[in-house]
Amino acid sequence: MKLLPSSLSLLTLFVGALACPDEEGHDHHVHKREFPTAPLTPPSRPLVWGDLNIIHTTDSHGWLLGHQKSSFPEPNYSADFGDFASFVSHMKEIALEKDVDLLLVDSGDLHDGTGLSDGFPPGGVDAHETNKFITQLPYDVMAIGNHELYIYANTLDMYQNFVPKLNGRYLSSNVNITVADKHGKPVKRFTKFKTQKGRSVTALGVLFDFTGNDVNTTVQPVAQMVKESWFADAIKNEPDFFLLVGHMPVQRDDWPLVFNAVRAVHRTTPILILGGHSHIRDCVQLDGRSMSLESGRYMETVGWMSMDFDRNSRDKTKNLTFTRRYMDPNRVTFEYHAGRSNFTFDTRTGQSITRGLEQLSKNFDLDFFFGTAPQDYTLSRSPYPSNGSLLTLFATQALPVALAINNSRADIPNVIITNSGSQRFDVYAGPFTKNDQLTASPFTDSFLFIPNITAEIANKVLPALNNAGADERRRSFFREMYGRGHVEHLYRAWLEDMDRRSGIDRRASKNLTLGYVTSDACAGIGDDTLHSPLPFYDSPDFIASNPPKVSNDTLIDLVFVDFIEDQLLEILNAVQTGKTYTDADVSLYTPILANAALGLYAQEAWN
Numbered sequence: 001m002k003l004l005p006s007s008l009s010l011l012t013l014f015v016g017a018l019a020c021p022d023e024e025g026h027d028h029h030v031h032k033r034e035f036p037t038a039p040l041t042p043p044s045r046p047l048v049w050g051d052l053n054i055i056h057t058t059d060s061h062g063w064l065l066g067h068q069k070s071s072f073p074e075p076n077y078s079a080d081f082g083d084f085a086s087f088v089s090h091m092k093e094i095a096l097e098k099d100v101d102l103l104l105v106d107s108g109d110l111h112d113g114t115g116l117s118d119g120f121p122p123g124g125v126d127a128h129e130t131n132k133f134i135t136q137l138p139y140d141v142m143a144i145g146n147h148e149l150y151i152y153a154n155t156l157d158m159y160q161n162f163v164p165k166l167n168g169r170y171l172s173s174n175v176n177i178t179v180a181d182k183h184g185k186p187v188k189r190f191t192k193f194k195t196q197k198g199r200s201v202t203a204l205g206v207l208f209d210f211t212g213n214d215v216n217t218t219v220q221p222v223a224q225m226v227k228e229s230w231f232a233d234a235i236k237n238e239p240d241f242f243l244l245v246g247h248m249p250v251q252r253d254d255w256p257l258v259f260n261a262v263r264a265v266h267r268t269t270p271i272l273i274l275g276g277h278s279h280i281r282d283c284v285q286l287d288g289r290s291m292s293l294e295s296g297r298y299m300e301t302v303g304w305m306s307m308d309f310d311r312n313s314r315d316k317t318k319n320l321t322f323t324r325r326y327m328d329p330n331r332v333t334f335e336y337h338a339g340r341s342n343f344t345f346d347t348r349t350g351q352s353i354t355r356g357l358e359q360l361s362k363n364f365d366l367d368f369f370f371g372t373a374p375q376d377y378t379l380s381r382s383p384y385p386s387n388g389s390l391l392t393l394f395a396t397q398a399l400p401v402a403l404a405i406n407n408s409r410a411d412i413p414n415v416i417i418t419n420s421g422s423q424r425f426d427v428y429a430g431p432f433t434k435n436d437q438l439t440a441s442p443f444t445d446s447f448l449f450i451p452n453i454t455a456e457i458a459n460k461v462l463p464a465l466n467n468a469g470a471d472e473r474r475r476s477f478f479r480e481m482y483g484r485g486h487v488e489h490l491y492r493a494w495l496e497d498m499d500r501r502s503g504i505d506r507r508a509s510k511n512l513t514l515g516y517v518t519s520d521a522c523a524g525i526g527d528d529t530l531h532s533p534l535p536f537y538d539s540p541d542f543i544a545s546n547p548p549k550v551s552n553d554t555l556i557d558l559v560f561v562d563f564i565e566d567q568l569l570e571i572l573n574a575v576q577t578g579k580t581y582t583d584a585d586v587s588l589y590t591p592i593l594a595n596a597a598l599g600l601y602a603q604e605a606w607n
């Protein structure tokens, strides 16, 4: 099973591991990054600066060249990491002018998501190259994410090449790595430092109770971590503020354990929490002298938090003033807040990062061209089934074409079944490249088949699979999968809520552009640029090709993606009783893997 947990379907239990995708050899067309051509709307209002300010990134997952497609709402997230570096540099200057503190913080998941991180040639290590660019930004604190821990080689690479560049500011409070060389320096569990303005900080880097980590790494449950003696020692002395960074959603999960452990010792010290992992925009205040912020995913959001310290020591029981903002990362947003024009915005470091990333894209051949997508295909903005649905495209168009290539069974009618978690990101109109393939459909699963099933029986399998998940079974499945890092259901629930909540005033927001419309538990409006909500449509857990146009008694091939084998056999034995099917009846259908299907289809259908 070669998968990332984010591809898990319901009712599937297995251990995740990511394999390196196949290379394809064809002629090369180079496509330049598309700058948005439409005039971009500026943010709604200036950021509110305080005594202490934080720029926050999380779950960037390799999206360092930003979102490059011209379909909505991608231009909103079109800034690349060079633009972001220029932005941070200007904001640092503004902080100096205002004589306030500005910190840059990241909450983990640097790996797995685009060709820049995952499109490395054989022998490479995921995110090794992108990490070099991240170290060029002046991050004050970073925390480890679960995607740094699925494959030991990635963790080791971080440990050897990335962590040392952070000078003790890469924190891993409850995660250990075992290295063969016993002289390896331990990754710091916490750090204490002074800000530019001389304020003392105690910082942690906490990971949720993740269970999908690879050998030679260990994750200690948060509940145990807060009982460690090092933890008690670390928080004993009162700093000017606690900076609790971690790869853990701010509204669920175990932040209260860490918060309460600190509050038990320091009743009034400001606590700033910067979380991540569930890929949403979110904010909550655990008390009036603390704020928790989570800043989305895939460089679709850059977070902002600000706070004013007490004006005098008698105020110590009063609520502190906090603000938070979710910025859409694009040059218009950055220029607006940095007070720069397009011509004075770029710094030399920023430009060199952009050039370096573009060169990396060339080195990895990420512009390798498969075909031109005629329209957008999305995961949740079009109903399933429909011609705008990526799941419909994948199951009813791409798989039937791709799996038939060089296949002696291609003439035998079939039904092909896969899971809806098999796709990770939307496909947009325009060139479909190696980068798009790695981004949308990265999972290297095989396809298996059982021959000689009547069409009548084969057609019953998909609905039976989708009906098999009783509510309680679903809930316990999600609990289990959450431990292994699966968060797509939380992100989708957020989109669904946004769509439902804003459905009523969608008319009023008609003049706005599509994007995230955040409703969190903090005061005031969080979104920096106001949007009309993205439409959301749910989809079933399992999807399939169209039923073949044959009579009910025709013997056909029942084809399915490998990791649903156990459930499929169970269901097949429930919808018929003529034969008890076992693993012995299953064979490999084709050597072509799931991650190649969209590219092969694009070569045939989109040229």
Ligand SMILES: *[C@@H]1O[C@H](CO)[C@@H](O)[C@H](O)[C@H]1NC(C)=O
Pocket: 038, 039, 040, 041, 042, 043, 072, 073, 074, 075, 076, 077, 328, 330, 332, 333, 513, 514, 529
């Ligand atoms: C966001 O994208 C929309 C298209 O949906 C575009 O019209 C708008 O100008 C963009 N806003 C910014 C700030 O990029």
Ligand SMILES: *[C@@H]1O[C@H](CO)[C@@H](O)[C@H](O)[C@H]1NC(C)=O
Pocket: 152, 178, 179, 180, 215, 216
């Ligand atoms: C795990 O650590 C042990 C002891 O250091 C070592 O022998 C083994 O090769 C390591 N495993 C991997 C996958 O690196």
Ligand SMILES: *[C@@H]1O[C@H](CO)[C@@H](O)[C@H](O)[C@H]1NC(C)=O
Pocket: 174, 175, 176, 218, 219, 220
């Ligand atoms: C990590 O290592 C430290 C000592 O280096 C040890 O005290 C701690 O129990 C380890 N944690 C886990 C989860 O293995």
Ligand SMILES: *[C@@H]1O[C@H](CO)[C@@H](O)[C@H](O)[C@H]1NC(C)=O
Pocket: 285, 286, 287, 288, 289, 319
């Ligand atoms: C202080 O903040 C807390 C938590 O946000 C809130 O419940 C409380 O009402 C606030 N108190 C005042 C006096 O504003």
Ligand SMILES: *[C@@H]1O[C@H](CO)[C@@H](O)[C@H](O)[C@H]1NC(C)=O
Pocket: 035, 342, 343, 346
């Ligand atoms: C803004 O600057 C970028 C990068 O230098 C350039 O590609 C773009 O054309 C400029 N846009 C405008 C509107 O001048």
Ligand SMILES: *[C@@H]1O[C@H](CO)[C@@H](O)[C@H](O)[C@H]1NC(C)=O
Pocket: 374, 375, 387, 388
């Ligand atoms: C998809 O459906 C829409 C609306 O029904 C239609 O306008 C469009 O032409 C269709 N696209 C394709 C590629 O069939």
Ligand SMILES: *[C@@H]1O[C@H](CO)[C@@H](O)[C@H](O)[C@H]1NC(C)=O
Pocket: 405, 406, 592, 600
């Ligand atoms: C199909 O077979 C041809 C001829 O052997 C080969 O060149 C091609 O790469 C194969 N296609 C795939 C997708 O395996």
Ligand SMILES: *[C@@H]1O[C@H](CO)[C@@H](O)[C@H](O)[C@H]1NC(C)=O
Pocket: 451, 452, 555
């Ligand atoms: C499938 O049926 C065909 C003819 O109906 C037969 O030749 C073949 O052996 C069968 N295959 C299996 C695996 O039962």
Ligand SMILES: *[C@@H]1O[C@H](CO)[C@@H](O)[C@H](O)[C@H]1NC(C)=O
Pocket: 041, 508, 511, 512
């Ligand atoms: C959209 O309309 C509302 C009032 O209907 C107005 O307040 C807002 O400024 C408008 N936004 C844009 C981007 O024009």
Ligand SMILES: *[C@@H]1O[C@H](CO)[C@@H](O)[C@H](O)[C@H]1NC(C)=O
Pocket: 456, 552
């Ligand atoms: C095929 O089987 C289905 C399900 O058993 C049944 O509803 C349908 O009427 C059958 N079709 C024919 C043409 O017999």
Ligand SMILES: [Zn+2]
Pocket: 059, 061, 109, 147, 277, 278, 279, 297
């Ligand atoms: Zn993530």
Ligand SMILES: [Zn+2]
Pocket: 109, 145, 146, 147, 247, 276, 277, 278, 485
């Ligand atoms: Zn994560």
